[in-house]
Each structure stands twice: as C-alpha cells, then as structure tokens.
Amino acid sequence: MIKKLLILVALLFCASSTFADDINVWKKSTLNQILQSGELRVGLDPGYMPFEMKDKRGRLIGYDIDLAKIMAKEMGVKLKIVPTTFDGIIAGLLTGKFDIIIAGMTITQKRNSKINFTDPYLVIGQTILLNKKYKDEIKSAKDLDNEKYIITAKLGQTGEIVARKFFKNAKINTFDTESEAVSEVLNNKAVAFVNDQPYNAVFMTGKGKNKLIHLDKPLTYEPLAFAIKKGDPDFLNWLNNFLRQIKNDKVQNIYEKLYKKWFVDTSWLRKVQ
Missing domain, CATH: 3.40.190.10 (Periplasmic binding protein-like II)
Structure with a gap:
C-alpha cells in the first residue's frame, strides 16, 4: 500500500512539474507576450516593391504590410511597423526590437542557423x-x-x-x-x-x-517566409496555421486577392511614383 502511494505521489509530482514547465514555456512565448502587450511589432525594410514601400504621402503600403495587418487583426492586437535596414534586420529581431520579420526574406541555411522560419508564404527567384x-x-x-x-x-x-x-x-x-x-x-x-x-x-x-x-x-528557387527567434514552438505553430488558413480559405480568398492586388494589378504604382 505504501509503495503504491509513493508511486502515485511520484506520478503527481511529475505531472505537476510538466504542467509548470508548460506554463513557463507559454509565458516566455513571443505569442503570449504579443497578446499581453496588445501589440504586434513587425520588422521590415521599406523600399522593396511591391512588398513594402512608402507612398507619396509617406505611408507604408505593400504586400507584406497587408499581410501584417491581417495577422494583427487575427491576433486581436494593434500593429506596429518597425522600419529597419535589411542588413541589420536579423540582429534587430534577436535583440528584441520587434517580434517578427515580414520583409520578403528568403529562407537560406545561413540565416536559418540564427533564426527560425515559418512555412513559405511565397516562392520567387x-x-x-x-x-x-x-x-x-x-x-x-x-x-x-x-x-x-x-x-x-x-x-x-x-x-x-x-x-x-x-x-x-x-x-x-x-x-x-x-x-x-x-x-x-x-x-x-x-x-x-x-x-x-x-x-x-x-x-x-x-x-x-x-x-x-x-x-x-x-x-x-527562393521560398519567402516569416522569421522569428529560435526556441518558440507556440509562435511558430500559430504562424504556420495562420498561413494555412489564408491560403486555403476559398470563401474569403485572402491569399489570392493579395497576390492580384500587388503582383497582377499595378495601379498602385501611381501612389509611389
């Protein structure tokens, strides 16, 4: 009886420890921090048509900007764009200047050794x-x-x-x-x-x-993806599910509409020239 009781106590201790570990991981997750702060901070480099650029009035527009707006809306938070030069954008992410890079960034092995990438949201060359x-x-x-x-x-x-x-x-x-x-x-x-x-x-x-x-x-062959810090499975899971949803939702056709808006219809050029 005592032996069974000790085993039960040990199992309960392991379960509580695992639960506590899960809670700590969630608290450290970028996704949790975004939800707590009510703000999604996105790093990008304006000037990369048609992904991110400034119009004649100085407002940021582009394919990535629209994606970031949709992402923030789905999270239920405000969007904050953090303009950053591209050669320093990974350092900006690693030092916490923003939560995610949405900047037409190509997945490369060298970059992947420093940061994690989501599934591709676009493939180019x-x-x-x-x-x-x-x-x-x-x-x-x-x-x-x-x-x-x-x-x-x-x-x-x-x-x-x-x-x-x-x-x-x-x-x-x-x-x-x-x-x-x-x-x-x-x-x-x-x-x-x-x-x-x-x-x-x-x-x-x-x-x-x-x-x-x-x-x-x-x-x-270059797949473009969102980039986040390493060791954050919760945020990576959310982002990949977000991509699957907008790509496969045939009712709203978000993905198709965005592509046509920025890569097929070039009327937006009048706003930046």
Whole structure:
C-alpha cells in the first residue's frame, strides 16, 4: 500500500512539474507576450516593391504590410511597423526590437542557423534587369560573367549572394537600396541589376520600360517566409496555421486577392511614383 502511494505521489509530482514547465514555456512565448502587450511589432525594410514601400504621402503600403495587418487583426492586437535596414534586420529581431520579420526574406541555411522560419508564404527567384544597350551582346545570364561588366545588387539581400555566386568574374557593386542599385544600370554606370523577380517585373512596368530588358528566367528557387527567434514552438505553430488558413480559405480568398492586388494589378504604382 505504501509503495503504491509513493508511486502515485511520484506520478503527481511529475505531472505537476510538466504542467509548470508548460506554463513557463507559454509565458516566455513571443505569442503570449504579443497578446499581453496588445501589440504586434513587425520588422521590415521599406523600399522593396511591391512588398513594402512608402507612398507619396509617406505611408507604408505593400504586400507584406497587408499581410501584417491581417495577422494583427487575427491576433486581436494593434500593429506596429518597425522600419529597419535589411542588413541589420536579423540582429534587430534577436535583440528584441520587434517580434517578427515580414520583409520578403528568403529562407537560406545561413540565416536559418540564427533564426527560425515559418512555412513559405511565397516562392520567387532572382532575375536580371539588363541595360538595353547590351541586348545584342548579352543574350543570357551566363554572358554576364565577365570582368568587363559591373553588376549591382542591394546590400545584404539574396540578390547580392546570387550575384557573387553566379558572376565570379564580374565586378559586384552593392547599395543600401534597390532604387540606388538599379539606377546605376539606368544611368549607364552598370550593365545589370540582380534582384527578386516580383520587384524586377514591377519595375519594368514603370521606370524600366523601354530602357531595360528583363531576363526573367529565374536563377534560383527562393521560398519567402516569416522569421522569428529560435526556441518558440507556440509562435511558430500559430504562424504556420495562420498561413494555412489564408491560403486555403476559398470563401474569403485572402491569399489570392493579395497576390492580384500587388503582383497582377499595378495601379498602385501611381501612389509611389
């Protein structure tokens, strides 16, 4: 009898310890902290069309902005956007400046060693915008791998990584913003610009029209995802379920509507030009 009682006490102790551990994990969860504070803080780098940018009135708009608004609404909290330069955005997350990165960030193994990614919310690839005067000289991406060519990309983005990987003989110049990097091509100071396919496609409907050529065959396969701190399974679970819901809900068609708004219909360009 005493032996059975001791076993029962031990089982109850283990159960209470497990319950206490679960409570502590939940208290430390970013999701719990967001719900307690009533505010979702999102880190992103404005200037990356059509994901995040400023309109003529200085307001932040874009695909990622709309996603963040929907996310905050589903959580029942306010949204706070924290503008951050892309090359310092992971450090900003790790030091607690914001709760999540929603910035068109590509999943890479190097980044994944520091942070955790959700399931992809969009899949893209890197393409090239070429100065039109080189149309007869350069027929494909491989023709750019020459020491006489200057190629531009945004500092810290996947475009820079891809440019250095694919074009080892060319000179790679990086800039703080996409607009600075692509302007070098427009102003005949560089031959080509490497960036995400959606950005390049949108740019070609505006400033690049009749001036650049879009080599639109993707060089890479790049899943874009939300990024959070490691060791936070509750937040990761919520975010992945959020993505599944908006992608598969055929009644509201949130995912499809967002894609058409920012990647098919380019009327929003009038707001930023």
